[in-house]
Amino acid sequence: MLRIDLASRAPVYEQIANGLRAELVSGKFSPGEKLPTVRALAINFGVHHNTVAEAYRQLANEGWLELKRHHGAIVRERDRPAAGPDTMERFTRPLRELIAKALADGLSPSLLAREMTETARRLEGKASP
Amino acid sequence: MIHLPIDTRIIIATTISGVAILYAVLFWFMPCLTRHDLYFAVTVTPGFRDEPKGKSILRQYRLELMVFTALAFIAFAAGVGWFGVGFVSAGLFIELVASFIAFYLARQRVLPYAAQPTMIREAELHGQNRVIPGGWIAASGPFILLATCAGYLWIHGAQSDPGAGGQPNGLAIHGLAVYLLFTTARLAALTLVLYGLSHWVRPVYAGGLERARELKFRRTVSVIVLGMEYYVTLQASWIVLVPRRADLATVGLLPLVFVFVLVAIVVLARLGQGGSRMPVGDDARVASSAVPVGDRTPDRYWKLGIFYFNRDDSAVFVEKRFGLGYSLNFARPTAWITLLLILIAPLIAVLAHLSRFLPKLGV
Numbered sequence: 001m002l003r004i005d006l007a008s009r010a011p012v013y014e015q016i017a018n019g020l021r022a023e024l025v026s027g028k029f030s031p032g033e034k035l036p037t038v039r040a041l042a043i044n045f046g047v048h049h050n051t052v053a054e055a056y057r058q059l060a061n062e063g064w065l066e067l068k069r070h071h072g073a074i075v076r077e078r079d080r081p082a083a084g085p086d087t088m089e090r091f092t093r094p095l096r097e098l099i100a101k102a103l104a105d106g107l108s109p110s111l112l113a114r115e116m117t118e119t120a121r122r123l124e125g126k127a128s129p
Numbered sequence: 130m131i132h133l134p135i136d137t138r139i140i141i142a143t144t145i146s147g148v149a150i151l152y153a154v155l156f157w158f159m160p161c162l163t164r165h166d167l168y169f170a171v172t173v174t175p176g177f178r179d180e181p182k183g184k185s186i187l188r189q190y191r192l193e194l195m196v197f198t199a200l201a202f203i204a205f206a207a208g209v210g211w212f213g214v215g216f217v218s219a220g221l222f223i224e225l226v227a228s229f230i231a232f233y234l235a236r237q238r239v240l241p242y243a244a245q246p247t248m249i250r251e252a253e254l255h256g257q258n259r260v261i262p263g264g265w266i267a268a269s270g271p272f273i274l275l276a277t278c279a280g281y282l283w284i285h286g287a288q289s290d291p292g293a294g295g296q297p298n299g300l301a302i303h304g305l306a307v308y309l310l311f312t313t314a315r316l317a318a319l320t321l322v323l324y325g326l327s328h329w330v331r332p333v334y335a336g337g338l339e340r341a342r343e344l345k346f347r348r349t350v351s352v353i354v355l356g357m358e359y360y361v362t363l364q365a366s367w368i369v370l371v372p373r374r375a376d377l378a379t380v381g382l383l384p385l386v387f388v389f390v391l392v393a394i395v396v397l398a399r400l401g402q403g404g405s406r407m408p409v410g411d412d413a414r415v416a417s418s419a420v421p422v423g424d425r426t427p428d429r430y431w432k433l434g435i436f437y438f439n440r441d442d443s444a445v446f447v448e449k450r451f452g453l454g455y456s457l458n459f460a461r462p463t464a465w466i467t468l469l470l471i472l473i474a475p476l477i478a479v480l481a482h483l484s485r486f487l488p489k490l491g492v
Binding site: 003 | 249251254328336425426439440442443
């Protein structure tokens with residue numbers, strides 16, 4: 001199940017793309033499988049179909065999906081790209097903000113570290129055959 | 130010529146009056162049939178309707194409903210006395226307007242207690258549960274039956290009314306062709322609604338028990354729409370196959386309308402809007418008591434509490450906020466096409482009286 005928050009400051013298309021990416025990384029969709037149509041997903045979320053189309057385009061640009069006219073979005077076989085020098089840089093800032101929020105809310109650093117490791121392992125485990 | 134044992138007009142008046150009484154009863158209980166966090170089409174905290182203020186608003190609504198309905202019935206009775214039995218349909222309209230005024234006043238009283246609904250939206254990625262009851266075979270049945278009727282008339286030849294000087298003028302044939310066209314338009318509109326209910330409705334819940342209840346409610350509404358299609362076909366076949374006895378045919382089937390409406394209302398009322406009156410487990414009750422979910426449509430997009438207009442929502446059908454069933458999202462072009470198709474049938478009937486150029490059956 002995918003969940004978005006319309007009250008969040010993050011753009012809706014980004015939330016949809018992030019949610020779908022998590023599903024794809026965890027291997028819940030196999031290559032060749034079809035995602036729901038743009039219209040169906042937009043109706044379910046109660047958002048404009050252009051918003052969902054933008055999320056699909058973003059994932060297609062990242063190599064996760066193949067968009068075919070009248071055939072919908074099909075999941076592609078995707079090799080893991082080699083991480084560039086700026087890749088870590090891109091994740092450090094949001095990660096830092098998220099960890100700060102978690103610490104501020106009372107979570108311990110060790111608990112956070114364990115949760116992050118387990119989540120990454122879970123995703124990796126399902127992604128690999 | 131066969132004389133009817135009871136005046137046709139009396140039967141029509143009695144049936145419509147029965148439907149009017151049903152409406153009055155339905156409006157009386159309607160506030161209890163909606164989702165728990167929607168009260169007079171306003172999102173409220175789930176317990177609001179049980180609070181003293183909520184109960185007081187309900188009492189006032191019911192009092193006003195009684196007064197307005199009584200006034201409507203007086204106007205209706207006076208109208209029938211003045212204009213004849215033909216005024217009965219207008220009486221039904223007056224009653225609906227009166228009930229709406231009572232609803233609107235109650236809504237205005239609830240608005241100060243409106244709560245911010247959740248902005249969380251969920252979607253199920255696997256399995257969309259798009260099912261038309263009985264599949265396309267059941268949905269195409271009425272069209273096949275109607276085509277069979279038309280074929281039968283074509284083969285056996287429809288009779289023409291004798292015109293001036295005893296010459297056939299084709300009026301009966303003309304009437305039958307128009308009537309079949311009119312019925313086809315009604316069936317097309319209902320089929321579009323049926324398709325829309327399976328493809329264009331936005332679910333409130335994406336999973337769990339709430340979702341199952343919602344799906345059951347939606348399937349029930351679809352079955353009722355399908356039943357309406359078969360009723361329309363039955364009526365049309367009956368009328369065209371009993372030449373020159375359309376009055377008898379109409380009277381014979383009218384009580385069926387009353388029974389159909391009664392059964393539909395009772396079944397939907399037992400389920401509650403979106404299945405909200407179906408039994409739930411304790412877990413679901415606890416989960417739904419935190420933040421009002423409502424129907425996941427913001428209050429500001431509901432004009433007068435009954436018309437939904439939201440350009441950012443792709444759904445064509447959304448749950449009614451005060452009533453049982455679904456309403457259109459008037460910001461979507463598909464909604465207007467659906468509405469146009471629904472209105473085209475009566476338009477054909479009007480045009481048929483004005484035009485002589487509509488296709489003629491068997492000519």
